[in-house]
Amino acid sequence: MSAPVVGMIGGGQLARMSAEAATALGIGFRVLAQSPSDPAAQVVRDVHFGSHDDVDSLRAFAEGCEVVTFDHEHVPPEHLEQLEALGVAVRPGPSALFHAQDKIHMRQSLTDIGVLCPRWRVVSTLDHITEFAAQVSWPVVLKTSRGGYDGRGVWVIKSSEQAAEVLAIPLAAGAQWLAEEHIDFTQELAAQVARSPHGQAVAYPVARTKQINGICAEVVVPCPGLPAERAVQAQEIALRIARDLNVTGMLTVELFDTGEEIYVNELAMRPHNSGHWSIDGAVTSQFE
Structure with missing residues (x-):
């Protein structure tokens, strides 16, 4: 056989x-x-x-x-x-994977299931962005809904003049502009879980990540100084997302920790750079 x-x-x-x-x-x-x-x-x-x-x-x-x-x-x-x-x-199925492909679809689904996200709005004009900035204050984060990764397709916008420059960039087919509240975080976290087709799920220890130019450059596991209850909170957020979005396989939830709240930033439904430590540091690595 x-x-x-x-x-x-x-x-x-x-x-x-x-x-x-x-x-x-x-x-x-x-x-x-x-x-x-x-x-x-x-x-x-x-x-x-x-x-x-x-x-x-x-x-x-x-x-x-x-x-x-x-x-x-x-x-x-x-x-x-x-x-x-x-x-x-x-695995994961196309309906689940689409949340990692389209940021607007992801934000809407996470909002619908009650997961805390930065405030967001779909925008298409400079007026939309300035109206949004009036609600959340400058700077705002402007993203392309599709095609961006490792910092590409993401801009921190500090003024309407800068917003106008970014809006002039052509969008990929099917993409839209997404404006998000800029979160003043103290650290970035990665909560990684694995889920089977039968709904069984396990969580890895929460990692602290450091991004340089949008690319993950440093990972420390477990996150130093993170209180146990907040680590569990981050794991529960990831497990809930995996369940409610019906993710099968690996899911990494990138998070902003402000010290008071934990916000969801991005999702990855595949092995992730923040999980490479598991090759030598876990009984079962993310690749297994």
Whole structure:
């Protein structure tokens, strides 16, 4: 009997690190890479080459996989829905993953389930932004709803003149502008959880993260000086989001800690840089 095959769309560093875990577990592992020079393509035996936004490449890749997952969030949800219609197990499912692909959809869903977020508004004109700033005060954070990551597509706006400059930047197809309240936090946290298709879920220790130019540069686990009750609060927020958004697999919730409140910043539904410590520091790593 052959081992089950997990297919990961994307051939980046996260896929490469997942390959080692798959080997240790005796699981077949396949990646969809764009180039032989992709990190995972250099070490994984079962490599398909194609684009994550080409549905024919996705169909061919998924054939024979027990489950398909991702090392990034950029696969069009309509393509994943087609895979599901063919009987492919997609984890997380497209309806859950869309929360990590579209920030406005994420903010609305989190607001609907009562999770504390920065105040936000969909904007399209300079007047919208100045009206929002009058409510929450400058600076405000302006984001593209789709396509941004690692600090890209995010601006801290301190004036209407700066807002006008950013609004002149062309948006990607399907994207809108999202304005958010600027949170004066004392530290950034990452609460990571894993959830099974049956709803079982576990939480990893809460990490303190430090971002430089929008990229995670330092992770300390467990977060130094974080009171136990606030650590549990952060874990409960992540577990609740995983349950209510029906996330299967890994979920990392990036958080702003003000010392009084914990706000949700972003979601990632894949292995995350803040969880690399788990390779050597946990019984079960995020890649397993």
